[in-house]
Amino acid sequence: MKVLGISGSVKRPSRTAHIVERIVTAIGRAADVEADHIDLADAAPVLFRALRADKLDEAGRAIVDAVEAADVLVVGSPVYRASYTGALKHLFDLVDFRALQGRRVILAATGGTPLHGLMLEHQFRPLFGFFGAVTVPTTVYAVEADFTEYTLSNPAVEARIERAVAELFDLLPATALATGETHPALRVVSRETAAN
Template structure:
């Protein structure tokens, strides 16, 4: 089996971005445990294409490629800054363009950043329902972080680092379980 692929997507259109750096830190921590490759994307790379696309069949090549990367990933790490209590509109618009069955059973890590702890429930009241619609395999640990959790836009607080490590462990367990299941099914495929 080839090395797994982790794709991260941050619904942030600013640089530097705490959200993008959080998504990347989660993906890299998981990759260190699994020998996975990592690709990270955000809105700055697809902003014009995404905003003008209403139908995925007419998506420009850069957006089409991103959708293909997301749907082909072995693990998806998503994150959004919180605006007015929820994820960004263009973050949601990207996932509106993805076929509903394309993320079925795909392990997904949820993360978000915000200005205060008041928005911490965005993980459970915003992101979790969105990916439950896709029947994704949403990992138990979601990560919400605020500005004091970062230093120079990088995850820094011990609490945040511990949560990143915990979800990275969950990713590795999920990937190992998936590989074991694939190996168990190989003899059955040979019989058929």
């Protein structure tokens, strides 16, 4: 199973990138996965060389291909002007609208106040609804106080990560029925989750 973490932050160091990495790591503890990461601090300049998918160069095409080929996406963004970043939007503008149908997605964000967390429901989730992706119910949101420097240190946010990952595996049966595919490692984890 291919898991791809995408950080929509365009600066480094990044609390958003750290949250995305923590979620991908938690998925890796629960199943045998092939994990990769796209950091828009690096990828955005490559992607902005093209305004349309048919104008992507080889490096840009490789980034978009990685998104389209992933079985699971973990997508995070800092809240910027009441939404996700423009760099992240541009990436998904380049993704084929049919490519993410039925794919599972965990959503994450970082922001300045707890109220900024509403972006996840009002901006982020509808984006993946357009693609026909299956977003897990629990989102992961953190503010600056949840970190020690750039490392997550709030157990409540850690608990949300674990809950989101558990829901990811709980969603597998419905997704597998829709796509006809079931990964063996996920079948095992899904049964264990159901038994608990």
